[in-house]
Amino acid sequence: MALDLDTRDQLIETIRRFVAERLRPLEHQVAEDDAVPESIVAEMRELGLFGLSIDPEYGGLGLTMEEECLVAIELGRTSPAFRSVFGTNVGIGSQGLAMFGTDEQKARFLPRIATGELITSFALTEPEAGSDSAAVTTRATKDGDHYVLNGAKRFITNADKAGLFTVMARTDPDKPGAKGVSAFLVPADSPGLSIGKPEQKMGQHGAHVCDVIMEDVRVPAENRIGAEGEGFKVAMQVLDRGRLHIAAVCIGCAERLIADCVTYASERKQFGKLIAEFQLIQAMIADSRTEAMAAKALVMETARLRDTGASTTLEAAAAKYFASEMVGRVADRAVQVFGGAGYIADYGIERFYRDVRLFRIYEGSSQIQQLIIARETLKDYAG
């Protein structure tokens, strides 16, 4: 159920203050250390950030999609690595279970996911199955009342901290593609499961991705999410939702960068004038503002549509595509507005430029969003 408006505004204000006062001062340090301090993680727990999307019955805040997007916009106003700490618990790591799990599965895991005691990860991508995610080769072979999992997952966010993975694995090797895939809840301490070293990334330092290797990992059959062969459907529905959240984060990042541009342009003088007075600088600010507003309208409209129970596959893909490309252009203009300073680490703009690059790649690249948008449009307009 939606929060009443006062409560919603209070929540947004609390998060805005947390971002401004607690997270922003640490941006540089987190990037340098490639780690978010434990004291900040503890504050995130207290604020309920790990449980934003989880039903209050299991200890979460149970936000609507519209409310979650408003929160995600606030979180976007600082380094995206902070959001990653709890991002998988709010989205891809928990939602397979939240949407398709049995009451027993939910009662077993969701309360600890909501508090942040248990970190969750979503393990779909493999070395040979990225955009073509239905091609997963990780095997889950039935053995009595267990499945035995073998395979390797790649680039899994928070894998080094996760206590629980949602793993997509092939239960039916005779069914190639989506139909042979099932989803499993796999505890990280399962014998045979190991985690690779965190990858060196272009940006979002402080957030980690690792390989997850499974060698004869025995998973009780009761840990399967949904029916056999429904795993790909679970993954796609989780991503449908996750894409809206990511699109909202892109808006927050864009608004932050626009504000930084205005501040800098209002202080920096060239040719005896503030650069904010130059119309060519103003044009860049105007383009960034317009595009951020357009993305916000699309994301919030889609979130409200989703809250009515309607399918938003097309709209969520369009929102993620537009917002992630938009923030890339905004970050590029921000470097330009800052001039040489935009290229120098101390100003933080080049860091954002690198950080936002990821949004065009994960949870479905821009090309994959284009394919979804085109597929749905061709269906919609088929005579």
Ligand SMILES: Cc1cc2nc3c(=O)[nH]c(=O)nc-3n(C[C@H](O)[C@H](O)[C@H](O)COP(=O)(O)OP(=O)(O)OC[C@H]3O[C@@H](n4cnc5c(N)ncnc54)[C@H](O)[C@@H]3O)c2cc1C
């Ligand atoms: C930091 C980070 C975090 C991640 N976190 C997770 C996670 O938590 N869980 C998880 O499961 N995965 C995660 N991923 C994986 C991510 O979702 C994939 O990297 C992404 O889906 C792209 O797959 P790929 O890297 O194999 O690229 P590829 O699929 O090899 O794509 C390479 C290029 O080809 C394009 N392309 C592919 N197919 C087509 C097509 N049919 N038409 C046109 N162009 C096409 C792509 O758009 C891209 O430009 C993460 C990745 C990164 C980098």
